[in-house]
Amino acid sequence: MHSISKGRVKRILEAINAIGYTKNGMERLAFTKEEQEVKNLFTKLCLEENMEVRVDEVGNVIARREGVRKNAPAVAIGSHLDTVYTGGQYDGVAGVVAGLEVIHRLNDYHIETEFPIEVIAFTGEESARFGISTIGSKAMCGKLPLSSLHTYKDKSGVTLTDAMQQAGLKLNDVPKAKRSQSELKAFIELHIEQGPELENKRKSVAIATGIAAPTRFAISVNGMSSHSGATSMELRNDALVAASHLVLTVEEAARKESASKTVATVGVLDVFPGAMNVVPGRVEFQVDIRGLNRQSKERIVEALFRSSAVLEKNRGVTIRIEKLSDEQPVLLNKEIQQMLALSCEEVSIDPLSIPSGAGHDAMNMAELCPTGLMFIPSHKGISHHPLEYTSIDDLIKGINVLEKVIRRLAMVKERNVAT
Numbered sequence: 001m002h003s004i005s006k007g008r009v010k011r012i013l014e015a016i017n018a019i020g021y022t023k024n025g026m027e028r029l030a031f032t033k034e035e036q037e038v039k040n041l042f043t044k045l046c047l048e049e050n051m052e053v054r055v056d057e058v059g060n061v062i063a064r065r066e067g068v069r070k071n072a073p074a075v076a077i078g079s080h081l082d083t084v085y086t087g088g089q090y091d092g093v094a095g096v097v098a099g100l101e102v103i104h105r106l107n108d109y110h111i112e113t114e115f116p117i118e119v120i121a122f123t124g125e126e127s128a129r130f131g132i133s134t135i136g137s138k139a140m141c142g143k144l145p146l147s148s149l150h151t152y153k154d155k156s157g158v159t160l161t162d163a164m165q166q167a168g169l170k171l172n173d174v175p176k177a178k179r180s181q182s183e184l185k186a187f188i189e190l191h192i193e194q195g196p197e198l199e200n201k202r203k204s205v206a207i208a209t210g211i212a213a214p215t216r217f218a219i220s221v222n223g224m225s226s227h228s229g230a231t232s233m234e235l236r237n238d239a240l241v242a243a244s245h246l247v248l249t250v251e252e253a254a255r256k257e258s259a260s261k262t263v264a265t266v267g268v269l270d271v272f273p274g275a276m277n278v279v280p281g282r283v284e285f286q287v288d289i290r291g292l293n294r295q296s297k298e299r300i301v302e303a304l305f306r307s308s309a310v311l312e313k314n315r316g317v318t319i320r321i322e323k324l325s326d327e328q329p330v331l332l333n334k335e336i337q338q339m340l341a342l343s344c345e346e347v348s349i350d351p352l353s354i355p356s357g358a359g360h361d362a363m364n365m366a367e368l369c370p371t372g373l374m375f376i377p378s379h380k381g382i383s384h385h386p387l388e389y390t391s392i393d394d395l396i397k398g399i400n401v402l403e404k405v406i407r408r409l410a411m412v413k414e415r416n417v418a419t
């Protein structure tokens with residue numbers, strides 16, 4: 001059973017990753033012909049499993065296996081098939097393939113469920129092409145900002161609205177992709193971890209407790225540029241040295257929050273005028289703070305402001321801190337987390353519980369119905385990169401857990417319980 005499942009999953013993964021394959025990585029960007037092609041393949045695979053398939057108004061592919069109860073809300077499994085530029089073979093794909101495999105197994109055992117089961121391939125999850133992420137699941141939850149879609153452009157100047165029209169979508173119909181809460185009983189996403197924690201702790205599955213939302217700042221430090229040879233150390237207003245103190249403050253403050261697993265990063269820093277013989281007069285940098293605990297994030301923000309005030313006083317610089325975004329973290333449904341833990345136990349897996357640092361379709365779906373997010377290992381935590389790797393064995397372990405939780409949620413009819 002295990003080896004048959006392995007072969008099948010491997011074949012489907014390979015068929016999917018034959019689309020958009022380049023020697024620099026996978027390229028199936030949102031609303032391109034490659035994304036369309038992979039959605040067509042997914043449709044074909046779902047039809048082979050006797051599912052009913054429809055494409056909604058934003059381009060999500062929704063495949064459905066009917067339940068015994070008519071018009072009952074569906075238990076949905078989903079993730080995405082689009083990729084970033086030079087992406088990997090597992091991000092998103094793992095969750096869609098897992099959903100298909102669960103359906104295949106239920107079909108194999110001739111199992112009927114009380115509730116219908118859906119497998120959803122969300123469109124445009126990655127922000128790589130247009131700078132906006134989770135387009136499909138946002139539309140499904142009625143929170144895609146339709147009036148501003150034309151402002152998103154790809155690097156060749158194509159707007160998101162043009163790309164959507166070229167993909168055959170009618171913009172006026174996009175709001176119809178919104179589903180009501182009564183249509184869905186639960187949503188589960190299986191995703192690769194995109195971090196090294198599972199591998200480091202030699203665990204197979206993590207259950208996400210929530211999805212950390214970023215709070216972001218753009219910071220500008222203004223000092224005075226001057227000649228590096230002619231300006232004595234006492235007379236400098238070095239913007240980079242002041243900025244460096246802030247970078248260290250951010251790191252130190254975040255380290256103190258390790259119990260809450262809050263993280264903070266400075267990933268962008270530009271120095272002006274940027275010459276070896278000039279004391280830096282201005283530095284622009286950006287801070288990204290993520291966590292599930294609002295107070296914990298707030299303490300890092302406070303440390304940043306405190307340190308800025310001290311630096312302005314002691315170093316003769318002015319510091320401007322602009323908040324770019326402050327999103328609410330999403331806490332995931334406790335009962336679903338317990339169900340996932342129980343399902344892990346049934347297949348002898350001892351799961352980790354961790355927050356998700358990255359955003360996923362699950363964070364939108366959590367507004368529609370009780371939602372769960374589970375992770376399987378990513379080798380060395382590498383993701384959004386051609387070297388992204390998850391072994392088939394790890395994927396199968398994740399699918400085994402997913403199958404258990406779906407059986408429980410969709411309620412396998414008692415008289416035909418089989419394994």
Ligand SMILES: [Zn+2]
Nearest residue numbers: 091092125191
């Ligand atoms: Zn993803």
